[in-house]
Amino acid sequence: MTMDGVSVFSDHICELGEGPSYDPATDTLFWFDIVNGKLLEKPLAGALKVHDLGVMASAIAVIDADRQLIATEIGLQVRDVKTERLTLHTPIEADNSVTRSNDSRVHPCGALWTGTMGKGEEKGAGSIYWFFKGELRRLFSGITVSNSICFSQDGTIAYYTDTATGLLM
Template identity: 55%
Template sequence: MTEIVPFAGSILCDVQSELGEGPTYDPATDTAWWFDITGRKLHELQLSSSTKRVHDLPFMGSVLAVIDPARQLIASDLGLFVRETASGKLTSLCPIEQNPANRSNDGRVHPCGALWIGTMGRAAEREAGAIYHVSGTTVTRLFANVTIPNSICFAPDGATAYFTDTPVNRLMRVAIDPETGLPRGAPEVLNDQHGLPGGIDGSVCDADGLIWNARWGAGTIDVYRPDGVQIRRHAVPATQPSCPAFIGVKADRLLVTSAWQGMDDRARAADPAAGKTFDLGIDVNGRAEPVFRL
C-alpha cells in the first residue's frame, strides 16, 4: 500500500461546486479556470491578484482551452463553442456527437493542438459515451461504449495518450502520432485498479512523464510513473477530488477541483470541504497546456 502524504496545501476557492471539473491555467494572464458542470458555471481566478469571477453558462461546460489571447474553446453538452475571453460571447463551433442525451466530460489538448474530449450520459448511463479527437472542426470517434471518460492526458513527447473509463477503473495507454494526436495502435492497460476503493478521475502529465491522477471517492491525488507503477499518494481534504491542473507561471503548483455530487446531508456534513478548489501545496515539474488550433 502506497503511503499517503498529508495535505499541506491551501484552499484556493471556498465556493463549493456540485461538480467542480475541467481545471486549466493560462500563463499569459496568470489565470486559473474551472467549471461546475452541473451548476453551469465557469470559474475564473487571477492568481497574483486573487481576483475571482464566476460566469454563468447556457450549457454544461466541462473543458476549456486557450485558442489565442482573445479566444477560448469550451466543450459542453451542446457541442464545442468559441468564447471571447473579454466579453464572454459564445459562438458555436461544431457538435461533438449527435446524441442530445449525452454531455461532455473530461478532455485535454494534445501538443499538436488537437482536442481529445470524452462524452457520457447525463445520468452516467452504462457505455453511453465515447472519446473523440477534434482537429479544427473535424471530429473523429476514437473509442466507443465508454461510461465515464476520464484521465485524458498526454506524455510530454506527444507519443502516448492516457485515459480511463472510471467505473472500469483501469488506467489505459495508447501509442499516438505526435504530429496528429491520433492513435497508432490499440489501447493497453497501464495500471489495473478495478475493484479497488475510489475511482480514477481526471489526470495531468508533468514534464517528467509522471501522471497525476485525482482519485474520486478516496480523497487523494495519485502519482504514476510512465510504466504504470504508482509511486505516491497525496491527501486532498475532500473525498471526491475530480481533476488536477498545473498552475503558476512556472507550472510548479497543482490545483485540484472537487465535488459534492451524490452526497446527502449527512455525507456533506462529514465532508465540509467537498466542492472546494485546492492548491496541493507541493512543488511539481509541470508544463503549460497547449493551445487549441482552429
C-alpha cells in the same frame, strides 16, 4: 523545490467542480461547476469571477487573448472573453440529450481530445473524440465515464480511464 504550505485557492462551492486549466499568459486558473453551467475564473492574485454559460461545460482551451474553446454538452463552443457570448463551433453529440462533455486534454501537437459521458452515467453512452484543424473524429466509443485523458511525454501514446471500469486504457 520546497512547499511552504498549502492553502485554499477558492472557497467557492461547486456541485460538480472539475476541469481545472491554468493560463500562464494571464496567470489565471479556470474550472467548471459542470452541472450548474458555470465557468469559474480566478487570477492567482485576484478575485473570483463566476460566468453563467447556460450549458453544462467541462473543459477550456485558450485560443488567444480574446477567445476560448469550451467543451459543452452540445459540442465545442467559442467563448468571446469580452462579451461572454458562446458560438457553436463544432457540434459533438448535440442531438443526443443523454450525453455531455467530460474530460478533455490538448495533445502536444495541438489536437484537442475530448470525452463525453451520459448525464446519468449511462453505461457505454460516452465516447472520446479527436479535434484538429477543423476535423472531428470519434476515436473510442462505449465508454461510461471518460476521464484522465493524458499522453506520454513524447506524445506517441494516449491514455484514458473509464471511471466505471476502474481501468487505465
